[in-house]
Amino acid sequence: MPRSHARGGLRAPAILGSMFAAVLLASAPIAAQAPTPEPTLVPGAGMELTMQRCVICHEAQHITRSRLTRSEWLENTELMIKRGAPVAPGEIAPIVDYLFTYYGRNDDGSPRPRPAGAPAASAAPAPAATGSRDVQTLLAAYGCTGCHAMDSKVVGPSFRDVARRFGSEAGGAERVARRIRDGGAGDWGSIPMPPHPAINDAELRSLVAWVFAQR
Amino acid sequence: MDQPTPRATGLERLHATRRDFLTRIAQASAALGGSALAGTAAAQAPADSAGSIPNAVVMAGKDSVLAIHSERPLTASAPAEHHNFLVTPTRRMFVRNNLNTPEVDASRHVLTVRGLVDRELTLTLDDLRKMNVWEQQAMLECAGSGRTAFRPTPRGTPWSETGGMGCPKWTGVSLAEILRMAGVRNGAVHVAFFGVDRGPLPTIPPVVRSIPMAKAMERHTMIATGMNGENLSPVHGAPMRSLVPGWVGSASIKWVTAIEVLPAPFKGTYMDDSYRIPGTPVAPGEKMPADAVSTEDWPVKSMITFPGPNARFRRGQVVPIEGRAWVGESSIRRVDLSFDEGVTWQRASLDRRGDRYAWRRFSLDHYPEKSGYQTVLARATDDRGNVQPFVPAWNPLGYYWNGVHRVGFTVEA
Numbered sequence: 001m002p003r004s005h006a007r008g009g010l011r012a013p014a015i016l017g018s019m020f021a022a023v024l025l026a027s028a029p030i031a032a033q034a035p036t037p038e039p040t041l042v043p044g045a046g047m048e049l050t051m052q053r054c055v056i057c058h059e060a061q062h063i064t065r066s067r068l069t070r071s072e073w074l075e076n077t078e079l080m081i082k083r084g085a086p087v088a089p090g091e092i093a094p095i096v097d098y099l100f101t102y103y104g105r106n107d108d109g110s111p112r113p114r115p116a117g118a119p120a121a122s123a124a125p126a127p128a129a130t131g132s133r134d135v136q137t138l139l140a141a142y143g144c145t146g147c148h149a150m151d152s153k154v155v156g157p158s159f160r161d162v163a164r165r166f167g168s169e170a171g172g173a174e175r176v177a178r179r180i181r182d183g184g185a186g187d188w189g190s191i192p193m194p195p196h197p198a199i200n201d202a203e204l205r206s207l208v209a210w211v212f213a214q215r
Numbered sequence: 216m217d218q219p220t221p222r223a224t225g226l227e228r229l230h231a232t233r234r235d236f237l238t239r240i241a242q243a244s245a246a247l248g249g250s251a252l253a254g255t256a257a258a259q260a261p262a263d264s265a266g267s268i269p270n271a272v273v274m275a276g277k278d279s280v281l282a283i284h285s286e287r288p289l290t291a292s293a294p295a296e297h298h299n300f301l302v303t304p305t306r307r308m309f310v311r312n313n314l315n316t317p318e319v320d321a322s323r324h325v326l327t328v329r330g331l332v333d334r335e336l337t338l339t340l341d342d343l344r345k346m347n348v349w350e351q352q353a354m355l356e357c358a359g360s361g362r363t364a365f366r367p368t369p370r371g372t373p374w375s376e377t378g379g380m381g382c383p384k385w386t387g388v389s390l391a392e393i394l395r396m397a398g399v400r401n402g403a404v405h406v407a408f409f410g411v412d413r414g415p416l417p418t419i420p421p422v423v424r425s426i427p428m429a430k431a432m433e434r435h436t437m438i439a440t441g442m443n444g445e446n447l448s449p450v451h452g453a454p455m456r457s458l459v460p461g462w463v464g465s466a467s468i469k470w471v472t473a474i475e476v477l478p479a480p481f482k483g484t485y486m487d488d489s490y491r492i493p494g495t496p497v498a499p500g501e502k503m504p505a506d507a508v509s510t511e512d513w514p515v516k517s518m519i520t521f522p523g524p525n526a527r528f529r530r531g532q533v534v535p536i537e538g539r540a541w542v543g544e545s546s547i548r549r550v551d552l553s554f555d556e557g558v559t560w561q562r563a564s565l566d567r568r569g570d571r572y573a574w575r576r577f578s579l580d581h582y583p584e585k586s587g588y589q590t591v592l593a594r595a596t597d598d599r600g601n602v603q604p605f606v607p608a609w610n611p612l613g614y615y616w617n618g619v620h621r622v623g624f625t626v627e628a
Contacts, residue, residue: 057314057414059287066370083484084418109367109500146416155415189269190286191415 039064040183040192044115046098051183051194052143053087053095054080056155067105067112070096086146135210138203142196150214157188163215176211177204267315267413273450278306284372288312288414289450292360295377295620296523299537301576302352303381305443310450311357311372311379313422313485314414317470321446321454324411326438330476333398340454343440346388351435351460353572354541356380358463358490358510361616367500369613377518377620382541382574385458386441390474391432399428399476406431407481408457408468424490425481426459426466430511435460435571438471460572461543463510463614465490480509492610499609512543515603516617517550517577517595526624534581534624536563540595541574548600550577553592557605557619560594586628592621 041047041060054063068076073096081087087095104112139145147155157165166172179187181204183195199207270289274281280293292309300307321340328336359371360379394406407425430436439458440447447453452469459466465485480486486509494506517540528534540547546568551560563577583589594603605619 056416057287057419059285061285065373079484079488082488084414084416084420086416086418154417 041098042102042114044098044102046094046101048195048197049091050095050098051192052146053085053091055192055194056086056147057084063099063103066103068099068103069105069107070100073099073104086143135206138199138207142199147193155191156193159211159214163212167212167215173208173212177208180204180207266318268318268449270316273310273316276306276448276450277310281307281310282375284374288314289316290372290374292374292378292380294375295518295520295538295622298378298381298518298539299520302443303383305383305445305448305451308355308381308383308442308451309357309360309379311464312412312450312469313410314412314419316450317412318449319411319454319470324454324472326455326471327473328393328397328476329473330407331400331403331478332394332476333400334396336393336397338393340440343388343438343455346392348386348388348440350384350386350441351437351572352382352384352570353435353458353460354380354382354513354574355458355460355464355467356513356516356541358465358614359612360464361618362613364616364618365499365607365609365613369609369611371613376616376618379464382539383443385437385439385460386444387437387439387455387458389434390436390438390457391434393438393474394431394476397476402478403428403476405477405480407473407475407477408471409473409475410468411470411472420484422468422485423481423483424465424468424485425475425477426462426511430459430462438474461512463490463513466511489612490614491612492614496608497610501611503611510614513541514607514615514617515542515545515547515595515597515601516540517593517603518620519591519593519622522591522622522624524622524624528583528624528626530583530586530626530628532626534583534591534626535578536581536591536593537576537578538563538593538620539574540565540577540593541572542595542597542601545597545599545601547575548596548598550593550595552579552581553594554581554583554589556590557592557594563593583626586626588623588625590621590623592619594619 039060040055041051041063050063051060054060066076074092077085077087077092077096077099081092100112102114106112149158151158151160153161162176166176169175179193181196181199183193185192270283270286273289274283274291277291278293278297280297281291282293284290284292289310289312293307297307324340326336326338326343328338357372357374357379360374361376362369362371362374364376390406405425405427407423410422412422413419426436437458438455439452440455442448442451447456452471455471456469457467457471457474475481490510491503491507492510493504494508495504497504517538519536519538521537522528522534536552538550540550547565550563550565552563553560561579563579566576566578568575577593577595581591596602603617603619607616607618
């Protein structure tokens with residue numbers, strides 16, 4: 001019978017070790033107490049949307065350690081919605097496509113090979129990149145409000161806290177814009193902000209300006 | 216005994232705050248033209264993640280031998296060889312959250328008793344301390360403890376083969392005393408516990424599980440306020456939690472804020488989607504069948520706490536085998552050890568039975584006849600004649616792993 005002591009025995013020190021390393025090595029002043037960023041999902045069509053909707057209550061490992069058939073991923077996604085995942089009906093199909101493509105197994109239980117070097121294109125129902133849409137529409141379309149509220153921390157920091165912290169800092173607008181587009185963790189905690197590569201520069205500028213106006 | 220008077224204390228204030236928060240979210244969503252969250256958010260429980268305790272703070276109170284199985288929700292445990300003590304120290308007790316670790320203000324926390332009762336109660340920590348507080352040593356084990364030993368490995372927290380359990384001392388008040396004070400009405404079938412812990416989104420349902428009336432009235436089922444002689448620590452449910460000893464850990468709800476007496480089992484995702492097993496066995500890999508039932512008491516189980524895996528001994532040296540055995544609702548009759556992969560078995564000596572739901576220590580001095588790598592297997596039998604299997608019945612969510620535990624060691628020539 002396979003025994004699994006070793007796996008349990010090694011992880012904690014490793015995790016704590018890297019946490020301390022991150023604490024010691026962090027050089028940027030605001031990242032001084034930055035925990036280790038969590039791992040993300042593999043890049044591929046639908047990755048951003050899946051990160052946005054699925055890596056909120058639990059880390060990405062809940063997904064990365066699973067290999068499910070298409071119908072199992074569909075069932076799983078429906079269960080997550082029942083548990084409170086903010087997934088709109090039209091988003092179920094692209095999420096299940098992504099999950100089955102990158103974390104799938106065949107009906108006979110054999111693992112599915114992953115497409116090699118898949119482009120990080122987004123299958124999110126992203127708004128057309130016209131640059132002229134108003135901020136409220138953008139926030140709703142990108143699902144930002146699933147994780148951010150005006151005054152209180154939800155998954156990510158409140159918009160007001162972001163404005164207070166970076167609003168008057170030199171280079172603040174650029175760094176916040178980068179965070180919105182590229183995602184990442186460490187400024188506010190260990191939970192990652194998902195990347196939003198489909199947002200164009202004009203949209204980014206108006207989002208950042210709007211966030212900074214919330215002081 | 217003091218009859219606590221119902222009072223409008225912390226809970227109502229808390230609810231008021233949450234309502235405001237919800238209203239704000241609802242307004243924000245509406246203003247935003249309806250995000251994916253709109254509609255659902257306002258209807259359900261609020262997120263209170265502002266008052267969450269970071270994992271690093273929780274883990275600072277734990278020994279480094281605890282492996283973290285997931286960060287969000289936080290789960291951690293130490294394998295069998297780190298359990299060679301009679302009472303589990305708080306620093307070694309496993310961690311299993313469903314949501315965030317909440318920071319609860321003990322002076323404002325209240326426990327509401329409601330539902331099919333003659334009198335609704337609102338109890339503070341001080342009220343509980345004026346009741347019959349007593350102490351017992353009792354097992355608590357996550358339903359999924361040992362999950363990764365199943366083949367194929369079911370989804371869910373990857374608990375290692377041993378360790379998702381512990382046997383500390385608990386201080387508290389029998390739930391029966393509280394229920395008698397409230398007066399249970401006719402038609403009561405289940406008792407549900409509600410935790411205050413919340414996840415990062417307002418749409419996340421709170422953690423609620425219910426247990427049958429008979430177990431609720433059994434005197435060992437308690438509302439615990441202390442562990443190992445100290446107040447509960449935040450991650451173990453401060454300031455109060457339910458303790459349903461011998462049953463799967465999820466029956467014991469941390470940070471309990473309400474007890475509801477119900478005419479039927481509670482309906483909710485932690486009852487209907489999790490913590491269920493097939494009524495009759497299914498083939499490994501199959502889906503949950505229609506006859507699924509809720510997990511309740513743990514089947515008979517044991518683990519070897521000494522030696523740890525791959526220990527080395529000298530030829531002629533005694534190998535003092537030691538371990539712990541436990542079972543949910545019966546008692547341990549015997550523990551047998553095998554040094555030849557289960558062909559022959561030797562009876563280990565079993566310490567006297569302590570508290571009703573505490574594990575029992577077993578031991579045997581083994582004098583190896585040969586040198587080289589060898590193994591020891593432990594197998595417990597309960598008073599109902601149930602024996603630990605080599606391979607427990609596979610089930611889709613990976614609960615109740617109680618396979619025979621096996622440890623390898625080397626005797627140097």
